[in-house]
Amino acid sequence: MALSRRSLLAATLFGTGALAVGPALAQSRPRADAATPLGQWGLEASHFGLRAGSAEDQSRVLQNALLEASKRDAPLLIAPGRYRISSVVLPEGARLIGVPGATQFIAAQAGPLLVVRRIKRAALVGLGLDGLDIRLGQRAGLLAADEVADLSLSDCDFANAGSVGLTLNRTAGRIQGNRFRSMQDSALFSLDSRGLSIEGNQVEDCGNNGIQIWRSQAGDDQSLVRGNRINRIRSDAGGDGPNGNGISLYRAGGVIIEGNTLRDCALTFIRNNSGSGVQIIGNQGRRCGEVALYSEFAFEGAIISNNLVEDCAQGANITNLDHGGRLSVFANNIIRNAQKGLAPKGKEPVGGVGVHVEAEATVTGNVIENASEIGISLGWSWGMRNLVATGNMVRKTGIGIGISLVPKERTALIANNVISEARLGAVVGTEYGKPVTGDLTRGADKRAAGIRVDNNAVS
Template sequence: MTLSRRFVLTAGLLGAASLRLPAQAQPRASTPQPLGQLGLDATQFGLRPGANEDQSQRLQAALGEAAKRSAPLLLPPGRYRLGKVTLPDGARIIGVPGATRLVTADGGPILIARNLTRASLSGLALDGLDIPSPQRSALLEADTVGDIAISELAFANAGSVGLTLNRCGGRITASSFRKMRDAALFSLDSRGLTVEQNEVEDCGNNGIQIWRSEAGDDGSIVRGNRLARIRADAGGDGPNGNGISVYRAGGVIIQGNQLRDCAMTFIRNNSGSGVQILGNQGRRCGEVGLYSEFAFEGAIMANNLIEDCAAGASITNLDYGGRLAVFASNIIRNARRAVAPNGKSPIGGFGIHVEAEAAVTGNVIENASEIGISLGWSWGMRNLAATGNIVRKAGIGVSVSLVPKERNALIANNVIAEARNGAVVGTEYGKPVTGDLTKAPDARAAGVRVENNAVS
């Protein structure tokens, strides 16, 4: 059939006229209709923006119908009181960023995703109204979701945690977490999670937590996030007060994050093997800026900038199997001995501390009140190298533990300036026992090679 120009124009005019028919002449749908090609409008199921009553059942029905049709559910701007709404498989909710607000109806979770292949949420604000809730209860709880996609969500005033993810994979991006009583995000036994370009502020104990119930490969990526003002309300000497916390999770990459004002540590890796901490920036923390501790093997810390902490970085706990590390091309400034939050006596004052099978190379350390580079502690000292570093303004430039009977360490080609108590000094249990080893050898430092260092 050949369509004439007149036919096309006539059809167009008729179509336009049909759009101007009076409301009573329009056919009425007996079932909720899609809103164009975008999805189903949740108000067709009785949801009313701004209503005071709990609208959980209405949202549950709307989600069920949208899932049957494999269609997104659109939530218009407004405030909705909700509690424990369960997402069906394939659920996709789309709101208006900054305008679609879901408020807890009873202080518990607002949304729950459990045993799903996939789910997607965007443009929503979840508000817990600062009602205290049990530990690790969250505004959004996800359990065993193969692929969860969260973008442009705003979590606020959580009574415990903003978002919990248990055995989940997927992406958490471009979202904000503000005023959490405990933590912003808690992931347990991840199946490959990406946490990227989020903002985290004012958390009671931790920012982003990537944990495993048993040590193993996790593969999460934490990249390009901004975190500020992380407290340690629950106390302790390490579990709380951390911007980014990794526990038993191996193969995690933590890259390009901005961290400010953490009570204890910017980034803490406890027993995670093969963890890389790359290109992060941290300013002002109460303990050690970067930590890799306890039963880890294989840690890389490179290209980080750490300022104004009790200590810059620590790669430690050979007694628990902590070993094998590279600390390279970092800048550490203003590491000053101080009393950590909840502490009783001063700690720190060093730029970097390492213990076993570790290379410290190409770093710049300035203004370390006690020690620029600390190699070993007590008997925890084995196969260490400090080469090509610049240390300026420190008590001791490089200290090396002489407690173990057999030692193997290389301290070479470093530039050390304005070290008040010696450029390279042997210590026992933290106390100097030799003179400056760049000026004269000492038989007590057998097994430690000190060569070609520039000292001024």
């Protein structure tokens, strides 16, 4: 069987079964102007004139090849090499396949390299997209998808984006096993998702955020963010929350964030702003400058469990009863080394707290060690309602468990906790952060009416 370089490429991409098309390729080779099918696998873009290493903008050539492949309902195969393109539009059913780590699309000018809009389905595999650090408009992506019912993206490499690597608007699909590195803004920005699976990606060295899932209005997003590695997220644009986050949700409800590892985030590992029914489960984070795990503003129904957080200003903050933030479970987490200090570009010291909650919240089964100010903070000012802290182990803190006594009516249960080496008291009533009672494990205080403190082990 006669083998060509192209048939060997097909074998590399798809396995040895693709070699069976060798004779057909050999027979058709004399007609260089004909697009040659690789059996059932697809068409080679080189037959349409796409040339690796050319200094020319090859957008039109690639566009024509994609249109022909779409007409034939066939994948388009891109050989290893570098190709300069800009704003190439993927047609309905496009399947664009390269060799991971070897096929690279390079920005020919400012703007997206690839565009997918208002189609049912498209898939990209094994492609590199390099933006050459050409500055783009806010939230402009190297790949821009708009109203796509099923987008599949795997084994792709996004690098040197002048804003965002991948932007998605009203799009559903699977973003799996890709690498995002050196983004001036963020790796991925999704607005009004129709349900995304974002799994097993690697995100590194982003200027402001890692993965962002936002909605224009609060609603049920249903995205899954699982098993991603996110490292070195800066906060170049500053601010007190919109930037510096590994994973950022805004108004996106029903999202599951599970099994991610995060390192060196300027502010927050995972921030949920106004998303109801969000679960943050089994993630691991080390080194962040502000609150590691955040659920804030108008949310209801947050579950934060089985996470491991180390070396942060604050372990977790479940807050903003003043904006309707309520109803949460904080369970079975390990929080270590929450130390008060200056957040990046901050002017006032923050943190020193293991976990803070405000309304209809249960804090149970957690291990909190070495929080410089308070291990567990129950309420702030009047924002304190129906709180439970049971079965936790708190060690080496200022105050073990602090509870706000500002509200006239208050209900809280603090029971069956182990509190060790709390310098300023195991359980202490506070007003606006200042202690106003003695240690409530040693005796009742009339100022703490409505607070039940039972059966805690203190050493």
